[in-house]
Amino acid sequence: MQPHLPTAVTIKPAQEFEAQQSVSKQAWVASPQLASAGARNVGLDALRASLTLLVVMHHTAITYGAIGGWFYREVSTDRSLSSTLLVYFCTVNQAFFMGLFFLLAGYLTPGAVERHGTRRYAIDRFKRLGLPLLFFGWLLGPVTIAMAQTARGHAFADTLVKLLRDGTFENGPLWFAQALLIFACVAMLWLKLTPRLQQLWPGQGEIAPWPSNVAMLGAATVTGAVALVLRVFWPVGVNVWGLQLGYFSSYVVLFAFGCFAARHHWLEFLPADKVRTWWRVALLALPTLPIVYFLGRAVPGLREPVLGYVYAFWEPIVAWGVILKLLWEFQRKFTVLDGLWKSLVRRAYTIFIIHPPVLVAVALAWRGVPTNGLVKFAVTGTVTCALCFIFAGWLLRVPALRKIL
Template identity: 30%
Template sequence: MWYLLGIHPAIRGPPARSLAHGQQRRVASGRQEHLDTLRTFLTGLVIFHHTAIIYGGEGGWYYVETTRKNALLSAFTGTNQSFFMGAFFVVSGYLSAQSLKRSLSRANRLGEHTRSRACWTFFKGKLLRLGLPTLVYTLFGHALTLAAARGQPFTLDFYKAYLTDWLANPGVRGPPWYCALALIFDGLFAAHSSLELPSLPVYRYTPPLMLALLPVVSFFWRRVSPLGWNFTPLGLHSAFLPQYIIAYATGIFLSGHSHLVFPDKASQTPRTKWWTSPLPAVGLYAAFTAFLLTYGPTRAVLRDPTPLFGLNYVAFLYCVWNEIGFVALTHSVMRIAHLWTDPTPRGGRVLPRLAYGAFLVHSTVCTFIPSAMREIQLPPVTKTVVVGSLCTALSFCLSALLVRIPGVRNVI
């Protein structure tokens, strides 16, 4: 929790050490692999999240088998929603800051001192990697997914009808809303750097103040953009937008203080281990969850989320719980990815290379497979595990096929 809050005593960085250029590159590569592991886990979690919605979890999806809510699956989807997309934006901010730094450094080495040119080069890469998949999915993949959800053949007439509807109400469709929003964040970040605007002042207690205000900001923001409301141009459920903005900014902040997210095990003391441990945040999150289960109408909300849409104490408590979950669970999964990943072997990096492609195709897979298995009768949780596992495996397999297409590997 503490590195996200920004109150680590070593916020200005560890003692200066002279590292050879090769060693610096190895350290940076190791950090990249930790984040790759995290993105792979989050991609699998997204697939299981959407599968859970099909069988009774709270949320919206193309294809749903039952309108009867399952409390356990709703708790699962609600917990995921509190942090997993925010964690994606933390990773996006971190990697974008590192990528832009490399672009500027490369321009200086080559004698190109124009910051705007280096920033434009950075943004062109983001347009290719984020913008092109968003466009392809919106114009083609979404139509294929809708056909699978409705049990209709994907014919030319169906596609023409889809394009007619899209032209009447244009905008991003489906899960690539994340790519579109990340592209906007990257564009603003590149423009800020290109214009050489002064960095925002981030003092020792700025991050904790921002995170303390986040539940309040989210609560009042949802009066303007309530839960479930869709911002059509981006295909975005914008109720969680304040969290995504803070998450992306946190990623940029951490890119300059990587010792907080990737602490050096050899140099850690008992004190620094405590400050960089996710246990305090997880303990607070668990305690607040227990409080809500004991004294709040939590079980009723899992079956009927109507109170969350109003201006009441239940909605405010949900905002507080959601943002504590963002801090606690994001920190936890980042540290687990840090401890889990062994940066030495190279053979186990196949799944991370396929994670982005799996994310892009998973909506079609998570609609077609459940629809094909609708006659199989299993308990909701069991069916979520079985179908979610199949959808995860197939999504990564399709990604492996996609990257074999010439030129696609450069995009995904």
């Protein structure tokens, strides 16, 4: 969940909005630092960094019994309480966390194209997304595969040499960088070739009301319907060039919404009533998927295709509520970053890139210790986050890497 993740949002002075507050009396100014022009939205910075750690924990959960693709799986998915809880943890994460990354990335795209120009923006995207993707795909990915294969008795060096000799390219979690490169290219062409869309750029429009609840429900319904269609051709778990296209309907919708929302600064001016409404909807929706799943165990005819239908529409409903709630809470809580948070924000992207081999190494280090999967999940995930934080700090001391990461 991951990519040159957004690090700043350019904001208009608050005075420019005062005359427009009648547009939405329910709007809430995210945090005091928005009063100064060009201020960083540290709430979004902190959210991005927290999501990065959630990505690490997500992959740790797969290691110890959740469903999903990962380099090393120590515990197979079964019907144990530990595995069931980890499956649900990952299922909820999948509904919103990568989509939220795409939303934040889309939110910064129009302004970045305007400030830097198409050519410079394209170069920057290749440097920040393309180079890490190539490095991981050609080197770090094969290294992680070779490490994981040692659990099956294969020699690390022999496996790595074979993978490198065969030209193995493994994008791993850097699929996000790959997808974001594609999205950025489409956005650049769209903005370049469609003059009308230039008015979507920040600073060129007035604040408009957020979409209505009906519109948001319609977007969730369409997103779920498109997901169903995509999964007919590319079921969940099927990769196309390293991308699980079955999940991409929400990614496209949220990235596009982020681009459009930038004009109105919607992520800073969240409507309190919508945050409350959609958070309640998400809380009500959360238990429906496991209910259908367990009913499917008792009544096999209900499991397929009913579970797939419910899952497709459940995801965006949960995502809308969780995303709005997280945007609200993080911007309300964080008005300044210092200490550990400031370091974590700076290191988040590097942590995202390097966490696969670190996680696999930590898991392998104590795989012979018999203990509950939830305990291993908590310990391995915590240690991995800590080690990645340290290693990222070391890497960012290298000037050449600091310019990219």
